[in-house]
Amino acid sequence: MGGCLVVSELKGVIALVVVALIATSCAEDAGDTTAAGSASGGECAEIQELIDATAAMLPSERETFLLKKAIEDGDNVSLYTELNVRDVDEIIDIFEETYNVDVDLFRAGSEDVRLRVLEEAAAGFRGFDLIEIEALDMTIIDQKGILAPASSPYREGIIEAGLFDNFTADRVTYLVPVWNTGIFSAAEAPQSFEDFADPLFSGQLALEDSDVYWFAVMVQHFVEEGMTEEEAVDLFKTIAANSSITSGHTATLELLIAGQFGITPNGYSHRVEEFKIENAPIEWLPVNVPVVAEITAVAVACSAKNAAGGMLLEDFFLNPDTTQAYFVSVNRTPANAAQQAEAFGPGGADIVPLRGDVSAIVEDFQKWDDLWDEVVRSG
Amino acid sequence: MTSNKAHSVTPTANLRMRRTLGRMLRYLGFAAVVGVTVYLVLVPLVFLIWRGISAGDGSILGNIAEAYSIRGTGDMVLNSLFFAVGTALLATVVGASLAFATVRTNAPFKAVLYAASLVPLIIPGILYTIAWIFLLSGRIGWFNITLRAVGLDALVVDVFSLPGMVIVEGLHLSPIAFLLMFAAFKATDPALEESALMSGASVPSIIRRVTVPLVRPALLASLLLMFVRGLESFETPALLGIPAGRWVFTSQIFRSLNTYPVRYDDAAIYSVTLILITVIGLFLVTRANRRGERFQTITGRGFRPRLLDLGRWRWPVGVAVVAYFLIAVVAPLAVLGYLSLLPFYMPPGAEAFSSFSLENYATMFDIASVGRAIKNSILLSIGSATFLMLLMAVVSWITVKSKMKGRHLLDSITGWPLAFPGLVLGVSLIFVYLRAPIPVYGTLWILFIVYVTKYMPYAMRYASTSIIQISSQLEESARMSGATWWSTFRRVTLPLMAPGLVAGWVFVVVVSVRELSASILLYRQGTEVFSVVIWELWEAGQTTQLAAVGMTLVLGLTVVVGIAYKVGANIGVRG
Numbered sequence: 032m033g034g035c036l037v038v039s040e041l042k043g044v045i046a047l048v049v050v051a052l053i054a055t056s057c058a059e060d061a062g063d064t065t066a067a068g069s070a071s072g073g074e075c076a077e078i079q080e081l082i083d084a085t086a087a088m089l090p091s092e093r094e095t096f097l098l099k100k101a102i103e104d105g106d107n108v109s110l111y112t113e114l115n116v117r118d119v120d121e122i123i124d125i126f127e128e129t130y131n132v133d134v135d136l137f138r139a140g141s142e143d144v145r146l147r148v149l150e151e152a153a154a155g156f157r158g159f160d161l162i163e164i165e166a167l168d169m170t171i172i173d174q175k176g177i178l179a180p181a182s183s184p185y186r187e188g189i190i191e192a193g194l195f196d197n198f199t200a201d202r203v204t205y206l207v208p209v210w211n212t213g214i215f216s217a218a219e220a221p222q223s224f225e226d227f228a229d230p231l232f233s234g235q236l237a238l239e240d241s242d243v244y245w246f247a248v249m250v251q252h253f254v255e256e257g258m259t260e261e262e263a264v265d266l267f268k269t270i271a272a273n274s275s276i277t278s279g280h281t282a283t284l285e286l287l288i289a290g291q292f293g294i295t296p297n298g299y300s301h302r303v304e305e306f307k308i309e310n311a312p313i314e315w316l317p318v319n320v321p322v323v324a325e326i327t328a329v330a331v332a333c334s335a336k337n338a339a340g341g342m343l344l345e346d347f348f349l350n351p352d353t354t355q356a357y358f359v360s361v362n363r364t365p366a367n368a369a370q371q372a373e374a375f376g377p378g379g380a381d382i383v384p385l386r387g388d389v390s391a392i393v394e395d396f397q398k399w400d401d402l403w404d405e406v407v408r409s410g
Numbered sequence: 411m412t413s414n415k416a417h418s419v420t421p422t423a424n425l426r427m428r429r430t431l432g433r434m435l436r437y438l439g440f441a442a443v444v445g446v447t448v449y450l451v452l453v454p455l456v457f458l459i460w461r462g463i464s465a466g467d468g469s470i471l472g473n474i475a476e477a478y479s480i481r482g483t484g485d486m487v488l489n490s491l492f493f494a495v496g497t498a499l500l501a502t503v504v505g506a507s508l509a510f511a512t513v514r515t516n517a518p519f520k521a522v523l524y525a526a527s528l529v530p531l532i533i534p535g536i537l538y539t540i541a542w543i544f545l546l547s548g549r550i551g552w553f554n555i556t557l558r559a560v561g562l563d564a565l566v567v568d569v570f571s572l573p574g575m576v577i578v579e580g581l582h583l584s585p586i587a588f589l590l591m592f593a594a595f596k597a598t599d600p601a602l603e604e605s606a607l608m609s610g611a612s613v614p615s616i617i618r619r620v621t622v623p624l625v626r627p628a629l630l631a632s633l634l635l636m637f638v639r640g641l642e643s644f645e646t647p648a649l650l651g652i653p654a655g656r657w658v659f660t661s662q663i664f665r666s667l668n669t670y671p672v673r674y675d676d677a678a679i680y681s682v683t684l685i686l687i688t689v690i691g692l693f694l695v696t697r698a699n700r701r702g703e704r705f706q707t708i709t710g711r712g713f714r715p716r717l718l719d720l721g722r723w724r725w726p727v728g729v730a731v732v733a734y735f736l737i738a739v740v741a742p743l744a745v746l747g748y749l750s751l752l753p754f755y756m757p758p759g760a761e762a763f764s765s766f767s768l769e770n771y772a773t774m775f776d777i778a779s780v781g782r783a784i785k786n787s788i789l790l791s792i793g794s795a796t797f798l799m800l801l802m803a804v805v806s807w808i809t810v811k812s813k814m815k816g817r818h819l820l821d822s823i824t825g826w827p828l829a830f831p832g833l834v835l836g837v838s839l840i841f842v843y844l845r846a847p848i849p850v851y852g853t854l855w856i857l858f859i860v861y862v863t864k865y866m867p868y869a870m871r872y873a874s875t876s877i878i879q880i881s882s883q884l885e886e887s888a889r890m891s892g893a894t895w896w897s898t899f900r901r902v903t904l905p906l907m908a909p910g911l912v913a914g915w916v917f918v919v920v921v922s923v924r925e926l927s928a929s930i931l932l933y934r935q936g937t938e939v940f941s942v943v944i945w946e947l948w949e950a951g952q953t954t955q956l957a958a959v960g961m962t963l964v965l966g967l968t969v970v971v972g973i974a975y976k977v978g979a980n981i982g983v984r985g
Contacts, residue, residue, distance in 0.1 A: 116943075116950050278653070281950070306754060408481070
């Protein structure tokens, strides 16, 4: 009898779970509708009022107005970001001290943040007020109608390539060749990207495996220079065949410093500068190959719970006197044009970075991702 | 007369009513336990299957064919199997040998072994793998440099290869096999070994012909657990496998989830494949262990464990114990300790030693989330381990001791989460609890659900391995003496299961603190856990600070394990 009871209970529970899940799966469609609705102005209406109300204000008036509203809202400001823990802690501390408004933080890699935001939006969940991730991931999110129009007065100072309808660049990261100075001298550093295919670097190369954007922009550049797309992709495959594939930009640099690898074509310049301060044997200058600039941007959610707080924090990220200045102080490159001109080029680097058309790459993302996968698997 | 009759009927009726009530309560309790267990497992599973079939044109076969036609799928399956089988063999052979040496023999140095052998388990996968990169990578690995220096180039293994992955994962998992086998050896009556010894059998022959058959259920369970754990492992394939071009199921699932549009269908189909492999494995182990009473060694008859004299094998075994300790425990910790004192990695030498400082430790608590993470990790790991071991104690009683129909299915269900890759579990739970009317999203409860679900199979193996060895005679005696099911369970079964339950508890505490791949998707401000902080530091490239946090974590967990060990000693974990 006991057995029957438990077995029937077991079946009952299984049936209940299945029914509940079917119900939730149907709810996903509803969630999607909500997200789509936000694009057409449903949930954006609330934040649009704020944007309209502050449109004609001076930055200082806007700051006072938004602060008052943010405190009235009562909710903490929710920030989703890919910025590293040390920097984001510092920025939040200054923001909280300045405004006495608390920030809730979710920090993860740009792709993980994107995955979470898309899941939350599909369920109609109001997760973030402000988001800070790579422009590529931001474009994907923007296509779902999750972002409110960008309205910060500090957009005026931002580089032109960093201005999008619903998001704004706050910093730029440069992908550059980096080598171990104990293994290669500056004179041996590649004089062109094709040089990476040189047998000199065979067994010494490390290629980081997550840079689809870098790859797409580089291939487009080579096509503009006269190569066919196939030739450009083949060049990458030849280089990858010479390389160890690695995961994580900083981890790659650590192994480079340790001497496991001698050179990488796609390292972060600001990280190299940080390591150089501690006398680590790595260098990225002079740079003789095309350099790709990766934009990281901020945006406020259409359905922000504390919309005024989100806008206030967005201004804080773009303000040349606050976060933009902080980026300069930690060797990062701010998106503010004037500060960037000053900050960029430590050691006298004189380069014109390539900036890809993010929207076009997102349109063809599947193609670029598959091609990059082929390249990585050639390694 | 009437009054007398009333007197004689009422107690019987009362007794009957109390018995009926007791039985009903028991069934309700069982139903609740089974309901919770099944719910926890089926929620992510149903989600997985639904996502697997609802993508594309909605055709199951079409989606499966598409997932398996991706370039390199054949290699991926072969790599996964090689990696998982190699890991299972290495971990089980090492873990079982160490457990045998510790519990049943007079091997020297074994006193330190129980705590020391747990250290690899305590070190989070990402840290252990990083440490091994510095020990075994082609050019800079300490072991490789040493081997080359003494002319043993033939023994050099590059960590970025399938054998390298097997070594790292196998050694990292060996403590799990150790804990499982420790409990099994502890509960096995050594009388048979003693008889064999007195009949003139040699030690190797006793081990092969008496000891191993006696602990066969635990040995098979261990092999299965290690195999599936190898299939499900993420950190080693990601950090070592991808650079080596050795893709496995989990790295492919990671890729499917990180692309856009997200390929939920591929991730789901690969995950379901892992679940099917697990179910088949569980079925085979259950079948092999079906006649459980053959392995019952805790009977009403008492026994006093006596140590096997290894004779001339004593010192070779002692040397092997020390070698394990040096390779699997000391060396990785030495690398982490060394890293934690440096501003960035430098080869050992004068320059490195002159750069030593404690700055990484001093600045560790400047990170806002570290304090919260410590509190949350302690709360979650202890909470989920305690809940899970109690839940599985009852479930294992149902599957092993009761005659209920469907018990084999229940047993199998508890094993399925073995094959849920953490990332997939994370995405599933986000999906479900964003929509379900249970407000756990963004709270510690959702992490609690993850840990309880993910580690259920291990808890179940510990619980069922313990209960399978308890003869029904003891419970029957208690029931015959008038004890209720609950008081028999509480006062007879649970205490007898205690060594296995404590070992399982220690295990779940430690692996919960380490869990990363699901936690990273589910945490929010205020619910950070330790592994997330470590991962953040890795992402930020603060490897040396991460080593400092890691060393602190290892120290903290060692204290927890030490306390559990002491508590365990009082209830029979240690003889």
